[in-house]
Amino acid sequence: MDRTDDDRSKEAGPSTVRSGPVPPLAGLRAIDLSQVLAGPYATWALAQLGAEVIKVEPPGGDASMQVGPFVRGTSLYHRTVNAGKVILTEDLSTQSGRKHLDDLLSTADILIHNLRADSAERLGVAPRQLSVRHPRLVMVTIAGFADGTPEGGRPAYDLVIQALSGIMSLTGNPDQPPFRAGVPVSDLAAGLWAAIGALAGLRHRDISGDGGHLEVPMLDASLSLLSYIGTDAATTGNTPVRIGNQHPAVVPYGSYEAADGHVVIAVYSDRFWPSLCHALELRALKEDSALNRMAGRVARREEVNAAIQGAIAGRTRAAVLAVLEAHDVPCAPVLEVDEALATPYVRGRAVVRDVEENSVAYRTIAAPIKGIKRSDG
Structure with missing residues (x-):
């Protein structure tokens, strides 16, 4: 052997x-x-x-x-x-x-x-x-x-x-x-x-x-x-369709184009909707009571997405994220893989580690679980 x-x-x-x-x-x-x-x-x-x-x-x-x-x-x-x-x-x-x-x-x-x-x-x-x-x-x-x-x-x-x-x-x-x-x-x-x-x-x-x-x-x-997508199809007989970065039952939930890249916004709960409107100065949408609930926004998906895209267009990705984060709206930049591996979070967690085996050096991704800690540790 x-x-x-x-x-x-x-x-x-x-x-x-x-x-x-x-x-x-x-x-x-x-x-x-x-x-x-x-x-x-x-x-x-x-x-x-x-x-x-x-x-x-x-x-x-x-x-x-x-x-x-x-x-x-x-x-x-x-x-x-x-x-x-x-x-x-x-x-x-x-x-x-x-x-x-x-x-x-x-x-x-x-x-x-x-x-x-x-x-x-x-x-x-x-x-x-x-x-x-x-x-x-x-x-x-x-x-x-x-x-x-x-x-x-x-x-x-x-x-x-x-x-x-x-x-x-x-x-x-x-x-x-x-x-x-x-x-x-x-x-x-x-x-x-x-x-x-x-x-x-x-x-x-x-x-x-x-x-x-x-x-x-x-x-x-x-x-x-x-x-849950399989549950829906098996229960109702409906055929789920491709919807890109959107969510079939949540609006807004998807990617939007800033001047220098894309950002994602995920308003999964109604409580984030007023904050989003305030952050992006979407006064008309905020004052429309029909949009306060998810069902109303889903029914008017294209209108809501167009308004958000209009508010973001022309701004830099950093500027958009800064105002959204300041208002506690779930958001993120859409990163390339090399960007994702270089963020402060990833560096701080030592997710990328250096390896040398049999004179071959490379960098790889560590496991998400580092070990088990003592309950009093």
Whole structure:
């Protein structure tokens, strides 16, 4: 079993003395057989919370190693979602490879993989096979579609699942074709649900003493993101439509163009409406009692938005935000990604961190949870 990456060795893992918040998953070991994004993102989250993650990749490595951008021949895509893991190379098609993996699993708490059912069976890592040898192991499998369904076993990537979930139909302006979301939300949702499922499985094991298998279909995970929009469609039979940056039931709620960029305004509650009118000197709208309630503003969406746009046009983004913030109106500039990563908040939270691994230096995004604090801390 060859180590191909020295991200974090076992010696630097859970036993290391740390200061500050305690990694809540310290002492847990997870084995990751997944590739590309959803599974590696799940185990990245576990690693950031303190679990020791050992990622077992096939000869030639994870397919994501072929995806750029690259620094000194190294895929930043692969590095990003595999930070904090010990990466090993193992050929699971061989008897010795399967034996080495089985030895690892005998020491593990969690296994996550996204192998197709037939491949998992052939390699001896199907849940029914592993449950006999490792009854306390919590197994989480990720696939595009649930096993046992007509779609089970079909290949699926983020774009395919966004299309099937309805998310693409909701993304973009009404006069334009559907767009995929700017980040791979279907992969990331499946990854987060896989991490949640792993922790739920551990809780079950705490109570029952037994591990078990949790399945995370990417389509199901993406459908869960529809939330209240899905509830509306399922209950009323209505077909939600693309509405760009607007909200179907809230006005004003969207982006507006200033002289040097865009700002967003989110008047989600009626209590912010008078403040907005006062800040932007929209006297006529403020005096119109029909607009005091959300339903009235929704009915006159175009009129309200046109008035706000007219008040903002010609002003700089900074000037607009200053007056809105002074009146406690929920607002923000629309930032480019590099701008978003350079704000005082992001710098103060150390969200962007410097990493150097195997002579490759890069900057990446830290996990949102830094650890667990003592209740008296």
